[in-house]
Amino acid sequence: MSSDRLDGDTNGIARQRPMYTESQVIMTTVKAVIPFVLTYGLFITFHGTSSPGGGFQGGALVASVVLMIAFAFGIESTREWLSNSLVVGLGTVGVAIFAGIALVPMALGENFLDYTAYYPVLGDTLGLKEYEFVKYGMEAVEIGGIAFIVSGVLMGLFFALAAGVTPPSGTASDAAEASDSDGETDVDDGETAGDTATEAGENE
Amino acid sequence: MSVAVGITPIEASLFVFVLLTAVLTALFRDVLASIVVFAAYSLGLALLYTFYRAPDVGLTEAAIGAGVTTVFLLLTIAKTTRPASDARFESINWPAVGVCGLFVLVVGATLPAFPAVGDPASPILANADVTGYYIANAYDETGAENAVTAVLAAYRGFDTFGEAIVVFAAGVASLLVLGREVFTA
Numbered sequence: 001m002s003s004d005r006l007d008g009d010t011n012g013i014a015r016q017r018p019m020y021t022e023s024q025v026i027m028t029t030v031k032a033v034i035p036f037v038l039t040y041g042l043f044i045t046f047h048g049t050s051s052p053g054g055g056f057q058g059g060a061l062v063a064s065v066v067l068m069i070a071f072a073f074g075i076e077s078t079r080e081w082l083s084n085s086l087v088v089g090l091g092t093v094g095v096a097i098f099a100g101i102a103l104v105p106m107a108l109g110e111n112f113l114d115y116t117a118y119y120p121v122l123g124d125t126l127g128l129k130e131y132e133f134v135k136y137g138m139e140a141v142e143i144g145g146i147a148f149i150v151s152g153v154l155m156g157l158f159f160a161l162a163a164g165v166t167p168p169s170g171t172a173s174d175a176a177e178a179s180d181s182d183g184e185t186d187v188d189d190g191e192t193a194g195d196t197a198t199e200a201g202e203n204e
Numbered sequence: 205m206s207v208a209v210g211i212t213p214i215e216a217s218l219f220v221f222v223l224l225t226a227v228l229t230a231l232f233r234d235v236l237a238s239i240v241v242f243a244a245y246s247l248g249l250a251l252l253y254t255f256y257r258a259p260d261v262g263l264t265e266a267a268i269g270a271g272v273t274t275v276f277l278l279l280t281i282a283k284t285t286r287p288a289s290d291a292r293f294e295s296i297n298w299p300a301v302g303v304c305g306l307f308v309l310v311v312g313a314t315l316p317a318f319p320a321v322g323d324p325a326s327p328i329l330a331n332a333d334v335t336g337y338y339i340a341n342a343y344d345e346t347g348a349e350n351a352v353t354a355v356l357a358a359y360r361g362f363d364t365f366g367e368a369i370v371v372f373a374a375g376v377a378s379l380l381v382l383g384r385e386v387f388t389a
Contacts, residue, residue: 044263049348052259054356060267067275084386095372102365113361135347138357141364149368153375154272156387161279165382 020074030072038065048142049135055146062147063154075162087159090152098145101137215255222248231293235286239277246270256321260352 038061044051045058070078105117115137119130128136211219225245232238246269253262319326328335342354356364379387 048357049346049350049353051350052352053263054260054350054353057260057263057267060264060272064267064271064275067272071275087387091372091375095369098365098368102361113358113365115358131345131347134345134358138346138348138353138361141357141361142353146364146368149372153371156375157378158276158279159387160378160382160384161276163382163384164283165384 020076022074023072027072030068034065034068037061037068041065045143045147046139049138055142056150058142059147059150060154063151063158066155067158070158070162075159079159079162082155082159087152087156090148091156092152094145094148094150094152097148098141101141101145212255215252218248218252218255222252231296233289233291233294235281235284236278239274239281242277243270243274246273260350 041058041061041064043058044053044061045055048054048058066078066082101115102113105114106112108117108121110117115134116130118137119128119133122128123130123133222245225241225248229238229242229245232241246265250262250266250270253259253265324330332339338351338355338359342348342351342359346354346358348354348358379385
């Protein structure tokens with residue numbers, strides 16, 4: 001796709017940046033750096049209650065690992081490596097976990113997100129004190145909720161931006177124009193017929 | 205009564221760095237240069253937040269502002285064309301500079317009303333119905349050493365839930381706007 005545009009502007013008015021250039025320096029640097037960034041991201045996520053940071057910052061760092069891999073080794077190959085269900089699943093499961101942890105206390109007759117509501121039910125089983133339920137409830141929300149949502153959505157936004165706009169149907173823009181003129185038909189029959197004819201002529 | 209808190213040389217140089225990079229971001233004609241300088245601006249801001257004892261905000265600024273936003277912007281300009289011009293800087297629009305300067309003056313006029321950094325007589329510490337409660341009780345009630353997380357995930361958990369949903373909604377909205385059904389092909 002990008003190579004087409006590259007060929008089109010050899011006259012020097014504007015030039016297109018290539019989407020991906022294989023670089024030994026970037027690939028080596030990314031290979032060396034990503035284990036540390038991933039570990040740091042997970043550390044920040046898991047230590048959100050006892051040190052600066054939390055699910056949002058950690059999730060962003062974990063997502064930035066995928067972004068770095070994509071920049072070094074090509075966005076298309078990274079997109080094929082990560083399945084869509086993983087990226088969407090991270091975000092959706094995150095919302096489900098957060099909402100689940102928040103709603104179960106309501107089912108138990110307490111307030112929304114009242115972590116202490118878990119204490120009478122699970123206190124003996126897990127052997128935790130009442131305030132510890134708040135701590136581990138917050139951990140669960142940070143890790144299973146916010147970190148999942150943020151990392152999934154950031155990865156998804158990245159791939160969606162890289163892919164750009166997909167035409168509604170088919171490959172050419174003819175489909176879009178056809179559906180446009182269909183919409184106009186309901187409003188004004190006479191003009192639309194003429195428009196469609198003109199557009200058909202232009203397309204051919 | 206009020207504690208005079210001076211500004212350290214490191215903070216002063218960070219302020220100068222942030223101001224300089226902000227102005228350069230606006231001035232550079234090449235968008236790529238603007239984005240790189242903008243990343244440096246975010247990094248300077250993240251350091252500044254850390255020096256003012258807000259490491260949570262600093263981490264967010266570094267990860268989102270300097271990291272992810274830069275990548276997204278780079279990705280966006282990779283899909284555009286760059287003008288083949290030799291000029292390094294944008295030509296300055298002086299009326300716009302005048303309006304911006306006026307705005308800075310108006311906002312800056314409120315600065316003397318702020319208490320000094322760390323002033324114990326500042327309203328947020330002196331009338332500490334809410335802040336003081338968090339500082340006094342966050343550890344006992346939640347077991348979290350980081351009071352910021354205690355506020356975000358426990359005391360103000362409902363707000364955080366809304367924010368998480370907003371992030372998720374942004375992902376869904378981007379797919380809708382781009383007319384795609386899947387993130388990855």
